[in-house]
Amino acid sequence: MIKLLHTADWQIGKLFGQFEPDEAALLAEARFKAVERLASVATENRVDLVLVAGDVFDAQGVADKTIHRLFNAMAGFEGPWILLPGNHDAALAESVWTRAARLKAIPGNVTVCLRPEPLLLDSINVAVLPAPLTQRNTHTDLTEWFAAAETPAGMPRIGLAHGSVQGILAEGIDSANPIAAGRAEQAGLDYLALGDWHGMKQVDARTWYSGTPETDRFRANDSGQALLVELSEPGALPTVMPVATGQYRWHSEALLLQVPSDVDQALQRISAFGPADVVQLGLSGRTDLGGHRRLLDSIEQARGKARSLLADLSALRLEPTVEDIDALKADGYLGEVIAELRAGQDGADAEVARDALTLLAGILDAQRANAGVGGSP
Template sequence: MTVRLLHTADWQIGKLFGQFEPDQAALLAEARFKAVERLAALASEEALDLVLVAGDVFDAQGVADRTIHRLFNALAGFSGRWVMLPGNHDAALSESVWTRAARLHAIPDKVSLCLAPEPLLLEELGVAILPAPLTQRNTFDDLSEWFVSAETPPGMLRIGLAHGSVRGILAEAIDSANPIAAGRAEQAALDYLALGDWHGSRQVDARSWYSGTPESDRFRANQSGQALLVELTEPRALPTVRPLRTGRHRWRSEALTLQVPSDIEQALQRIAGFSTDEVVQLSLSGQTDLAGHRRLRKAIGQAEGRVHSLLSDFSALRLEPTADDIDALQADGYLGEVIDELRSQQQGGQGEVAREALTLLAGILDERRRDTGSGSKAGSDAESCMESKAASKANTTGAL
């Protein structure tokens, strides 16, 4: 008797991705449906017996009816049995996304929902599923404890299905909701324990694994974007577990520090290396002159049109205009006098304040010069706005 199954979790269908622009967020949300379709195709190609989903099928209880229908339609590529467990995002409340799905008649016959802590016997496969469904978002009781005393027919494989944090993995100072005892698989004589909640694949012990989410959704190097192909040959034999790549998008976090001119060249090379299916979080720190700043902005603009999504953070990057930068701004009249005054004051007791004011003003004037050069109405509107900002800042620095 050999049972081959796919272990997956944390689909979080309906996730909003509010940190991204609306069009990018919509594509990331769509990618989660595509990931489920890939799981179904994979299960069919591998001729698997079963797919286990260890919680957080949905990201929230209030997802749209259309989202519910789309999710269950995405399962069409695999005709075998799907077993789903409520997690903390889609807990089995008295009124939940699951009860709504039932009223919508959206749940196919091939899907078994584990809404209560009782064995699910799949006699045709020789498998007994012991589920620990969450009936509220957070609990501090171990809902898998009943596995230990659960009776199942002799000769059937015992598979636990739970969603939460195995004790002893997180730092001692962290109180983790939805705990699961370490060693639960051995204590309950489980042949395999399929876990959800962690978004990266991770082996807990010889019989217990987190599958992670099938489509990455965070900037962490935690082996996400995978599912687990599990083979069980007979009761009490150790399972064979093989991670399978399922995710399309790679989430990548880059932190670039700029100090000397050569750092700009290296940063531009890194940015040019961002690829089509990547979701990138880019933070820049250190300092650069106006020319370097313009080159960075241009490279990032080009990358935004190439990668799937890009979040850039310039807040820790200081703009340090050179004397040539200032001369090139061609500020005359009142603003020219302000720039000259600020340049002279950088050497005095208020040098830091003067430098910050000069940097801000130089950046405003440089942006105004580029907008004006475009000859567009937007450039003209920007020029008027920049003049106002510059004059306000100049008045503020008059107290130096």
């Protein structure tokens, strides 16, 4: 029996520009930690080899330090690692892989598949058929050669590729780096390990995407995992078991506020975020000034608990109540301004009107608070 660990899309060196610098640094560090966990999983489960189906690095220009750190993170598993260049780290004439070789960073138990030719691992009786990308995008199926590839009789055939299985994935992404549906059966593969789709996905009985081992985007696609695969004998269907590897949970939350109780429910949801959560929060609907203040306070508190929280209140309409206006003591001209800003939320400059209303309410609220403790009105 052959046991392997299938992983892909490590994206080492990925930048997270939408986050604050300290948060981005921790998210980037988590990708190295994910590789360390993969090495531990491989050792604990006594796998025969680890397959990495492309995009080991996020870009060709990662720092030399990053290259060394990546291979050091793999040291926890002493068995064979088989790495495939993907679209982010394609096997160009001059690439991150040629630089890694010059740096002598690649350990002896790591094989980088730079050419489309069978890799025969006699020690474990496995043939790996890799389809490395030699440019970022190609419109030809680089796995076509699998069917004609000759391998020793009785040796399991495992395909390794990075791209889009045609007609399977969503969002119209199956144009670049195509892979024909049914390739595993057509090429007599016992298992086809794929990368490029960042979520875990079964294509057919012998073909899987493992997804990225550490989630890196706000998309509910079953990421943060790797696949333990067992092949009992050539021709037998593989047994595939997902194993969790991710550190952070990424959430995209859209909360609609229409009645006062919706604000209370939103506050409960926001307060539940913890250190393992990376959150994209969108608030829409309407609330009064008191509810708005409570939401802002809750978001700031949550930012101190969650790994990261990105909040968008641009679709939230402020509707001050009579009590809000009375509490602000905004009569006369100020009252008229507040009324105009409130109405302006229906126009082309809705965001400007809402921000101005929020700012004015905050100033008046602060003045009222200062007056209450003996300050100047």
